[in-house]
Amino acid sequence: MNLETLSIDQARAALTSGETTATALAEAHYERIAQKDDEINSYLSLAKDRALAQAAKIDALLKAGDPLPPLAGIPLGIKDVLTMVGSPATAGSKILEGYHPPYDCTAVAKLEAAGAVLLGKLNCDEFAMGSSNENSAYGPVHNPRALDRVPGGSSGGSAAAVAAGFCVASLGTDTGGSIRQPAAFCGVTGLLPTWGRVSRFGLIAFASSLDRIGPFTKNVKDAATLLGVMAGSDIMDATASHTPVNDYVAESQKPVAGLKIGVPEEYFGEGLDPEIRAAVEKSIADLKAAGCEIKKISLPHTRYAIPTYYVIATAEASSNLSRFDGVRFGLRDKSASTLTGMYRQTRDAGFGAEVKRRILLGTYALSAGYYDAYYKKAQQVRTLLTRDFLSAFNEVDAIVTPMTPTPAFKLGEKTDDPVAMYLADVYTVAASLAGICGVSVPCGNTKDGLPIGVQILGKHFEEGMALRVAQAVENSQP
């Protein structure tokens, strides 16, 4: 059994045929993690007790010949910004070192209820802030496809674990590209559901109006399967939508002939790596060959997306991260003699440089006298960006763009230049701001063997459509 390529369907087949058991499958993954994760650094903690107890339950079902839930025995990894009882939740930060959450994230609990085996918690940029996974307090993650390169971020551990065969699939979060970009860098599929499609309860917030939970998988169909399990309203999240949950697997497998595909000119400008451009254009040609109608479209406010995103995301982050104050949980600097001193020293010791930078930026953007010029203006531009997409979707069923301007860069290459790092989010943040859904799907490799991803964007709550086009791209790969 090749764990690197093992999909949900394959694992299920192996379980039902008796080729393996849920326990053996979990053990095999743990074995592989023990052997190979030293060089990747994807897992921050393993949840062996919980995983093996769940595997034993699935094995009992198998033995009794009882009906199996949809994810029976499927080993999954969970990004460490999602809470899971029995495991630490560090969010990649020192400030949460030793913190054990007393409740399960809704999405995680739903997966387990569907039979999934939760192997452990995956490394990420601190509080999901970063595009390279170099901001983790627990060390960077290495790209399994090229160990000297970043896996992308912030869900670098989630992408790397799937690419390295340390789990069949994983959960990540995407605030400004944190699922889609690492999926592209590591050569796996990543799904960004519509904001509100999957409950955020138990997701340690970075920027609430942008944060979303989504899966990393080895193929498009697996992403559809996981979304179907996680999607839906939640009494614990007032922003989780009541929009009906579709049969994403069925929708993803429909033919694409006759669909209209939009190609926005703004996403193919300066700075796009020629190999990536070629691979994405090849995918567009493949879609045309599959019967799609290709339309050139314009998303005119695209160039404002990065500044807009960094104002809104940092503003919300500055507030969301206020609760890490040393009072109730996590790190506390006990040497301080005053309350303010305790706050300052705890937060100074607990937060990394990038987190501090964003808290400062966000605090500034919300401050009296600056609010209108920054936060309010950014919200107005956000509305314009959303309208760009809505009017485009009047013309087309899905939009295809490059996922990243460059393939995975070298570790340390951009750490001294935060602005260059922010600019690399050029293709991801507009969709984040608009709240629409998208899929990052592999569409080839550079001549150096680095993976290339293409982004398929869909209308709000039309994940089925985005997955359908992504499936067509996947089908056209050699």
Added chain:
Amino acid sequence: MPTASALSPEVLAKYQPVIGLEVHVQLLTKTKAFCGCVNLYGGEPNTHVCPVCLGLPGALPVLNEQAVEFAVLTGAALNCKINPVSIFARKNYFYPDSPKGYQISQYDKPTCEHGYLDIPDGNGGLKRIGITRAHMEEDAGKSIHDGFPDSVTRSYIDLNRCGTPLIEIVSEPDIRSPQEAFDYLTKLKEILLYAGVSDCNMEEGSLRCDANVSVMLKGADKFGTKAEVKNVNSFRFIRSALEYEIERQVEILESGGKVVQETRLYNSAEGVTYSMRSKEQAHDYRYFPEPDLPPLLISEEWKNKILKGLPELPEAKRTRLIAEYGITEKDAETLTASASFADQFEAAAKASKSPKRVAALITSELTGRLNAAGLELEQSPVSMKGLAMAADLAESGELSSKMLKQLLDISFEKGEDFPVVYEREKPQQISDTSVIEKMIDEVIAANPKQVEQFKGGKTTVSAFFVGQVMRLSKGQANPALLNELVIKKLSE
């Protein structure tokens, strides 16, 4: 009362105080504003808590529908416009009893706006005080700085209160004197109690008040610089704190100084206010829309459904009681001190032939005895049914007022209802025909005009004679026999 200085009344009279009040009211919902924890005062510290109200990472707020209903009731009771769309906002500040580092509140789009309430204007009329807004927010927990063996070096935090739903009611700067502030608060509390949205218990902190106050020379068209007075925990103290603060500000101005915009704390033991923080140190709360909560939509349909639950408010009840039962304005004022008091009165009034006398009995006889015994109306030994009986007996003359007082005293002494006491202690009946006839003769002799009326065919006048004789007999005449004999005598 200690004053800032010995300012003469003439100097004070040159200035016009301008006051606005911010009142925080805890709502009596079953659960907290944004989680399922019980909303209950007290309890072992940190037992009414969950991941949401503890602000644990990843937890999210979900709005309590009952809190919205109570907010709408409050707004309606205060004549506010209920906004169809309101937006929750985060008020960011660090404090150990605020676990998220921000309070969920409302900022530029509150649920209720543009209301008012009327207070007595001192000349028998009413003065209208504008209500700028009534917005929803959550309460913080409590920091406990003493009472523990290590309190010198440590503070403790109890988060049971954290997340309790609050309404903050902000008045316009329409209040012109400490007494008006006192009257405004009294009326506000009365309305909130009637609406049933809060118990308004100041000792338990379910009603808290901050005051903004400034002074200007009378006739000036621009308000002076204001100070905010916080931490005042009774209506009386607010009046005193405002009196102190007004004198302090006048003294500054009189001595050529400038009032500084600042927040001041009232110390009730000393009766003075102290500077807490200046404008420069004021918090920048960095309000922004709460992204974890969708806009609150209150449809016309929902609003109307909620408003069906709005009980009759004090003003309306007083007007109705006066019209319906013919009671005096003063009695109506006393009887509507609480909704349950008024309900009790109405129950008795309905059971009696003379509601007016019921009202008088309650205000003149019952309340005094209750106060003396330290009892609430609900604990009264005399039931409303018993009171109705007493009123009827007094009205018919069967019971003299002196006797009535005695019987009520016995009721309170023995904790027995009025009918029980009456049955046991009621005056011995006179059933001796000759004795009763003698009294009738006496009354007839004293009232020749009424006799003429009777003989002229107005037979109803016999009731007058029955009443007069009953009074003469101190209520002891056998009523049936008396009736019979009066008719007989008048017809002779």
